[in-house]
Amino acid sequence: MCAALAALMLVSLTACGKTEEPERQELFAMDTYMSLAAYGDGAQEALAAAAREINRLEQELSRTVATSDIYKLNDSGSAVVSEETAALLKNAMTYSAATGGLFDVTVAPLVSLWGITTDSPRVPERSEIDALLPLVGSGHIHMDGNSVTLDDGCAVDLGGIAKGYASDRVAEVLRQYAVTGAAVSLGGNVYVCGQKSDGSAWSVAVQDPKNTGAYAMTLELTDVFAVTSGGYQRYFTGPDGTVYQHILDPRTGYPAQTDLLSVTVIGQNGTLADAYSTALYVMGEQAACDFWRQSGGDFDLVLITADGRVLYTPGLADHISQKGADYDFQEVSA
Amino acid sequence: MTSKRSQPELKPKPLDALVVLAVVLLAVGAAWLSYGGKGEGALTATVKHRGQVVAQVELSSLTEEKAVSIDGAYHLTITLDKTGAAVTDSDCPGQDCVHTGRITRAGQSIVCLPEQVIVTLEGKTPSADVILG
Numbered sequence: 001m002c003a004a005l006a007a008l009m010l011v012s013l014t015a016c017g018k019t020e021e022p023e024r025q026e027l028f029a030m031d032t033y034m035s036l037a038a039y040g041d042g043a044q045e046a047l048a049a050a051a052r053e054i055n056r057l058e059q060e061l062s063r064t065v066a067t068s069d070i071y072k073l074n075d076s077g078s079a080v081v082s083e084e085t086a087a088l089l090k091n092a093m094t095y096s097a098a099t100g101g102l103f104d105v106t107v108a109p110l111v112s113l114w115g116i117t118t119d120s121p122r123v124p125e126r127s128e129i130d131a132l133l134p135l136v137g138s139g140h141i142h143m144d145g146n147s148v149t150l151d152d153g154c155a156v157d158l159g160g161i162a163k164g165y166a167s168d169r170v171a172e173v174l175r176q177y178a179v180t181g182a183a184v185s186l187g188g189n190v191y192v193c194g195q196k197s198d199g200s201a202w203s204v205a206v207q208d209p210k211n212t213g214a215y216a217m218t219l220e221l222t223d224v225f226a227v228t229s230g231g232y233q234r235y236f237t238g239p240d241g242t243v244y245q246h247i248l249d250p251r252t253g254y255p256a257q258t259d260l261l262s263v264t265v266i267g268q269n270g271t272l273a274d275a276y277s278t279a280l281y282v283m284g285e286q287a288a289c290d291f292w293r294q295s296g297g298d299f300d301l302v303l304i305t306a307d308g309r310v311l312y313t314p315g316l317a318d319h320i321s322q323k324g325a326d327y328d329f330q331e332v333s334a
Numbered sequence: 335m336t337s338k339r340s341q342p343e344l345k346p347k348p349l350d351a352l353v354v355l356a357v358v359l360l361a362v363g364a365a366w367l368s369y370g371g372k373g374e375g376a377l378t379a380t381v382k383h384r385g386q387v388v389a390q391v392e393l394s395s396l397t398e399e400k401a402v403s404i405d406g407a408y409h410l411t412i413t414l415d416k417t418g419a420a421v422t423d424s425d426c427p428g429q430d431c432v433h434t435g436r437i438t439r440a441g442q443s444i445v446c447l448p449e450q451v452i453v454t455l456e457g458k459t460p461s462a463d464v465i466l467g
Binding site: 026028031032033037117118119120121183185188190192196202203204205206207209211212213214215218226227228230232233234235236262264 | 428435442443
């Protein structure tokens with residue numbers, strides 16, 4: 001009898017441990033690695049459609065694809081772009097105005113000068129940076145409907161916003177299919193919706209910037225977008241040993257000097273989260289917290305400071321499932 | 335008039351001990367299958383190069399470091415050991431894969447964009463579903 005019970009326990013426990021595996025899709029696009037997972041009868045179709053949408057957006061928004069709206073605009077200084085590209089440029093200008101220019105797509109000439117994401121990054125001369133700084137600022141973009149003109153010498157790079165926009169579009173695509181839950185990471189631009197097969201929310205970990213083997217915190221989230229910006233993975237080392245990270249401060253033309261290691265923005269809009277995570281990283285702790293207070297709580301924040309603190313906004317308090325032992329956790333006052 | 339009911343005598347017999355042992359062994363086996371067999375403690379590293387799996391190694395089976403070489407337009411050395419994986423050498427531009435450092439938890443990955451190499455750690459219970467950063 002006891003042996004029979006034990007055997008039953010074995011079977012039931014083993015069954016409890018099994019969760020349905022999601023459908024998965026991986027792709028390299030938009031200069032990053034993307035992974036998508038989804039549950040539901042329509043998951044496979046949904047992920048294939050999402051991948052097609054991402055590839056379509058890359059063709060339209062990439063700075064390096066010769067047929068894209070952005071390439072043509074930069075190449076000739078003016079272009080009639082798609083309604084979608086025009087809307088995204090307008091959004092970029094709105095975010096630039098909201099952040100005092102700390103997120104700005106016109107930083108493109110400086111990105112090229114530094115060559116940070118190219119085969120040959122280099123430290124430019126001060127004079128080279130000074131020569132290009134006047135070209136930075138959304139005031140250099142002139143729009144009349146879908147017709148866009150740039151001031152002489154200016155260029156735009158949607159790299160700081162396009163993946164966030166793609167996550168918005170992927171969310172829209174997934175809603176058109178029988179998907180019960182999905183977790184999408186477009187190079188760190190995350191969107192989670194619905195539930196896992198066991199009915200639970202998604203565990204979203206924030207990487208510990210100081211230790212790749214650890215997480216600073218883990219949140220249980222669903223139906224939100226989340227983006228992290230930080231300078232701890234994409235950087236290069238100059239001839240004198242100085243480390244130059246890839247996020248430029250549009251005010252100085254140099255890599256951002258900040259008291260933050262990473263900024264995570266969590267909210268209902270992937271494009272906004274992408275733009276603001278970059279801008280708030282450049283701002284630094286105090287200004288980022290003030291910016292969040294003035295935003296009226298439209299989004300939540302996780303700031304990891306260089307002096308070992310994790311600051312999180314009150315809306316996240318009930319979603320934290322794990323706290324990294326190496327950090328002092330503090331809730332940001334409203 | 336009352337009668338005193340006698341309690342049955344409970345004396346363990348050798349067969350009872352065997353049954354208890356069987357229950358314990360089955361319970362431990364069930365727990366191992368459910369949580370331990372492929373949990374975070376039993377990591378499998380998978381190396382993909384341009385969409386193809388070029389190595390899949392259960393890390394606990396390693397008795398010494400194992401190097402996986404990728405030879406494409408760029409050359410990478412991926413070092414696996416009992417507890418994790420790292421891209422220890424690469425001639426790719428950017429070096430993001432090297433900068434990622436060592437990964438040790440299920441769900442983590444290292445990506446080399448120029449050579450399209452992905453190193454992932456898998457276990458039955460991933461430490462997280464998605465990682466930000």
